Every structure is written in structure tokens, then in C-alpha cells.
Amino acid sequence: MISRIKAFFNGGASGKRRVVTRFAPSPTGFLHAGNYRTAVFSYIYAKQHGGKFILRIEDTDIARSKKEYEENIFESLEWLKLPYDEMYRQSERAPIHRQYLEKLIAEDKAYEGEEARNEGGGKVIRFRNPNKKVRFTDLVRGEIEFDTTDLGDFVIAKSLAEPIFHFAVVVDDYLMGITHIVRGEDHISNTPRQMLIQEAIGAPTPTYAHLPLVLAHDRSKLSKRHGAESMTYYRDAGYLPDALLNYMALLGWNPGTDQEIFDLPDLIKAFDISKVQKGGAIFNEEKLRWVNKEHLKRLPKDALVMNIRDRIAKSSRAQDIGWDVSFETVNRIAPVLVERIDTYGDISKLVESQDLDYYFQNPIYDALSLKWKDDKDLTSVKKHLTHVKDILEKLPSAQWDENGIKAAIWPYAEAEGRGQVLWPLRFALSGKDRSPNPFTLAAILGKPSTLKRIDTALDLCSHAGADANP
Ligand code: GLU
Numbered sequence: 341m342i343s344r345i346k347a348f349f350n351g352g353a354s355g356k357r358r359v360v361t362r363f364a365p366s367p368t369g370f371l372h373a374g375n376y377r378t379a380v381f382s383y384i385y386a387k388q389h390g391g392k393f394i395l396r397i398e399d400t401d402i403a404r405s406k407k408e409y410e411e412n413i414f415e416s417l418e419w420l421k422l423p424y425d426e427m428y429r430q431s432e433r434a435p436i437h438r439q440y441l442e443k444l445i446a447e448d449k450a451y452e453g454e455e456a457r458n459e460g461g462g463k464v465i466r467f468r469n470p471n472k473k474v475r476f477t478d479l480v481r482g483e484i485e486f487d488t489t490d491l492g493d494f495v496i497a498k499s500l501a502e503p504i505f506h507f508a509v510v511v512d513d514y515l516m517g518i519t520h521i522v523r524g525e526d527h528i529s530n531t532p533r534q535m536l537i538q539e540a541i542g543a544p545t546p547t548y549a550h551l552p553l554v555l556a557h558d559r560s561k562l563s564k565r566h567g568a569e570s571m572t573y574y575r576d577a578g579y580l581p582d583a584l585l586n587y588m589a590l591l592g593w594n595p596g597t598d599q600e601i602f603d604l605p606d607l608i609k610a611f612d613i614s615k616v617q618k619g620g621a622i623f624n625e626e627k628l629r630w631v632n633k634e635h636l637k638r639l640p641k642d643a644l645v646m647n648i649r650d651r652i653a654k655s656s657r658a659q660d661i662g663w664d665v666s667f668e669t670v671n672r673i674a675p676v677l678v679e680r681i682d683t684y685g686d687i688s689k690l691v692e693s694q695d696l697d698y699y700f701q702n703p704i705y706d707a708l709s710l711k712w713k714d715d716k717d718l719t720s721v722k723k724h725l726t727h728v729k730d731i732l733e734k735l736p737s738a739q740w741d742e743n744g745i746k747a748a749i750w751p752y753a754e755a756e757g758r759g760q761v762l763w764p765l766r767f768a769l770s771g772k773d774r775s776p777n778p779f780t781l782a783a784i785l786g787k788p789s790t791l792k793r794i795d796t797a798l799d800l801c802s803h804a805g806a807d808a809n810p
Pocket residue numbers: 364365366398509522523524527
């Protein structure tokens with residue numbers, strides 16, 4: 341039975357084996373970028389060798405494994421667009437693990453022994469350690485040798501039905517035909533035990549690549565309290581999956597050139613596992629944001645506009661006030677907006693802080709805010725806005741863009757004072773102390789809205805004037 345399972349998984353004993361890697365997460369919590377970085381490297385390594393990438397959920401710790409975490413792994417890999425060729429759940433493989441345990445016991449390579457005294461004194465299955473040196477060549481860390489004597493006859497199962505982690509991993513890697521084990525450096529000390537078990541069950545030793553740990557900014561282990569967020573957190577915060585993927589690929593690897601922005605096909609071409617560094621890689625949120633912005637800038641314009649439009653339209657402010665968030669308007673705002681954001685989440689922040697209001701609704705403000713600095717009253721505001729309105733009314737639609745509007749108004753502003761002319765215009769269009777310049781605003785708002793807002797400002801001035809001088 342065992343040999344039939346083996347032949348099935350290994351595709352027989354023919355020639356050079358196809359590269360098969362796996363991502364083997366334990367669903368005992370939300371996985372972070374440090375965990376998914378392993379999936380990214382495993383995936384890329386398999387694909388650049390025309391191989392297979394397997395997902396194996398290591399859920400044998402029944403007490404700590406939760407469906408919710410498993411679901412999150414599926415969702416995250418889907419979001420990152422890292423499709424697996426096969427998926428297994430370790431807990432469903434208990435009968436297979438049992439067969440291998442029975443075989444080892446029958447061959448006297450394992451035996452039922454006592455649990456250590458401090459573990460309660462029950463029965464466990466122990467591995468008969470041949471006490472020897474094991475050697476392997478790690479693709480990242482080079483030659484590694486361990487003397488296994490210190491390990492003693494280590495436990496491989498609590499019972500026939502409960503193999504411990506090392507045993508299940510080795511049997512599964514063997515039967516799934518895993519040729520390359522790419523995993524975190526924290527597993528390096530598990531490797532000698534696992535190699536002894538491989539030898540005992542007649543499995544070849546796969547090639548190992550132990551990746552440097554991903555550390556928080558203070559070089560502590562990345563953890564919930566230290567900057568570690570789930571992958572779906574980044575999804576929900578409006579990051580691009582391609583940016584996360586790109587950033588994670590740079591955690592411990594670089595191409596040796598200045599290039600930092602990659603898409604997946606580029607990564608599959610450029611990645612070189614032998615160039616992975618040995619030292620820990622720091623997870624840097626700022627850098628991630630920068631990578632995300634670079635990816636945003638490279639998106640096809642229509643996709644960018646649609647995504648920004650969705651973000652704005654779904655905001656409670658847009659819905660409460662009933663903004664008309666049209667593709668055309670957002671298309672005009674997008675270039676300005678992209679300068680101000682790193683992620684789509686930043687758009688939500690701009691909306692909430694009412695920083696985008698003037699694009700979607702007429703501003704409400706006090707007439708006196710239109711005054712430039714030391715102006716005593718609204719006389720100059722009225723004069724300049726009237727003149728600017730006249731200029732803009734005459735400006736042909738074909739010239740209604742940022743440059744055309746600027747060219748039309750600039751000589752007048754230069755002659756009369758930039759502040760005196762441009763401040764009231766900008767304020768009439770935005771109703772805010774801070775906003776893009778009036779040419780940009782007018783171009784985005786379009787001719788009818790721009791003229792209407794100038795009219796409103798002039799109306800406000802007249803009323804304020806009437807109140808001031810009855
Ligand atoms: N299930 C292990 C973990 O989540 C990984 C085992 C392995 O990669 O060998 O850390």
C-alpha cells in the first residue's frame with residue numbers, strides 16, 4: 341500500500357524530478373508578511389523552474405488550529421494571486437501517517453517508550469536515533485552539519501493516531517514529491533531530526549533553503565504587537581496585492597541592481613535563491629507604502645480611476661451627502677490625487693477629513709475668507725473676481741485645461757498682484773485655506789461649475805457689503 345501511494349505521488353522513479361515546493365502554514369493565528377514571504381519565495385522558485393507549488397495546511401494541532409485562520413490563508417493567497425497547484429490538509433492524512441509509524445515500529449526504527457517524567461509519564465512513540473552526523477547544503481546558508489547524538493531517541497508521535505509535527509512534515513513532503521523546502525530559518529534546527537526520519541522511511545532528502553527571519557523595525561521578531569498585520573489587513577487598507585508581493589520578495593533578496601519595482605513575471609525572471617541574504621530582513625512599513633505608490637502610478641489609468649471612484653463612492657460622506665461620483669470627474673481628479681496618496685486607504689482619509697468636498701459639492705464659507713491678507717474690505721475681491729470671470733467666460737472650451745486657464749489669467753494676476761487675484765479665486769472654488777491651485781481646480785471643476793462658484797462668491801460679497809454698509 342505504502343509503495344503504491346509513493347509511486348503515485350512521485351510520478352515513478354524516472355529521471356530528473358520536476359521541482360515541487362510547498363507552503364505549509366499552521367492555521368493557528370493570522371499569518372503576517374513574514375509568513376507569506378515564504379509562500380512568495382516558494383511560489384517563485386517553483387514557477388521559475390516550471391514546477392508545482394503546493395499548499396499544505398498543517399492543522400494537526402487541533403486545539404490551536406481554527407477554520408477562521410485557514411479561511412484567511414485561502415483568501416490571502418487568492419488576493420496575492422499565488423495559485424497553488426494542489427492543496428492538502430494535514431489532519432486528513434492521519435491514516436497515512438499511521439501506516440508509516442507502524443512500518444517504522446515493525447522495522448524497529450521506532451518503538452513505544454515512556455514519556456519524559458515531566459510530561460506525565462504516559463506512552464509515546466520514540467525514534468531510534470542512529471546517533472550520527474547529518475549534512476546538507478542549504479541554498480541560502482551553505483554547508484550545514486549537525487551531530488544528532490544530543491537529540492536522543494526523540495518523540496515522533498504521541499500515539500499511532502497523533503504523529504508530532506516533524507513526522508507528519510517528513511511523510512507529507514515525501515509523498516507529495518517535494519523537491520525543495522523553502523521555509524523560515526526558525527525551522528533550521530528541525531532539519532536534522534527530519535533528515536533522520538527521511539532516511540528511516542526511505543525518502544530522499546529534499547534541497548533546503550532556509551530564509552532569514554523577517555524582523556520588526558526594532559529588530560525584534562515580527563509579531564502582532566510588533567508591526568505584524570494579516571495579509572487581509574493590507575487588502576482592506578487599500579494596498580495593491582502586486583505591491584505586497586513585490587515588497588515581500590525584497591525581504592531578504594534583491595536583484596543586485598537598482599530595480600526595486602517588479603511585477604510577478606519580472607520576479608520569476610529575476611529572482612535568484614542563491615542571492616538571498618543570511619541576515620534578518622526588516623519589515624519597513626514606509627518602504628511598503630512607497631512600493632505601493634510606485635505600483636499605483638504604474639496602473640492603467642482606467643483601472644486607477646475606477647478603483648479611486650469606488651473608494652470615494654463607498655465612503656459614508658459621499659453616500660450621506662449624495663455626491664455624484666462620476667468616472668469623468670474622478671478621471672480629472674486622479675492625477676492630483678495620486679500625488680497625495682500611497683494607498684487607496686489614504687483616499688478614504690482624505691474624504692473623511694473633508695479634503696475632497698470641493699470636487700463634489702459647492703463650498704460653504706464666509707465671504708470675508710475671500711479677502712487677501714491685509715485687504716480692508718471686499719472691494720478688491722469683487723473687482724478681481726469680476727474680471728477673472730470675464731476672462732474665463734471668453735476662454736474657448738478647447739483651452740479649458742490647467743495650462744490654458746493659467747495662461748489666460750496669469751498676466752492679469754502678475755499685473756494686479758498674485759495674492760490679490762488668485763487667493764479669492766482659489767477660495768471661491770474650494771472654500772478651503774488649503775487646496776490645489778486655482779488653475780488645477782478650475783480645470784477639474786469644468787467651465788460651468790467654475791463660473792457658477794465665482795458668481796456665488798460675488799453674490800456673497802454683495803450681501804456682505806450690504807450688511808457692512810447699510
Ligand atoms: N507548519 C510550519 C509552520 O507553520 C512549517 C513547516 C515547514 O515549513 O516545514 O511554521
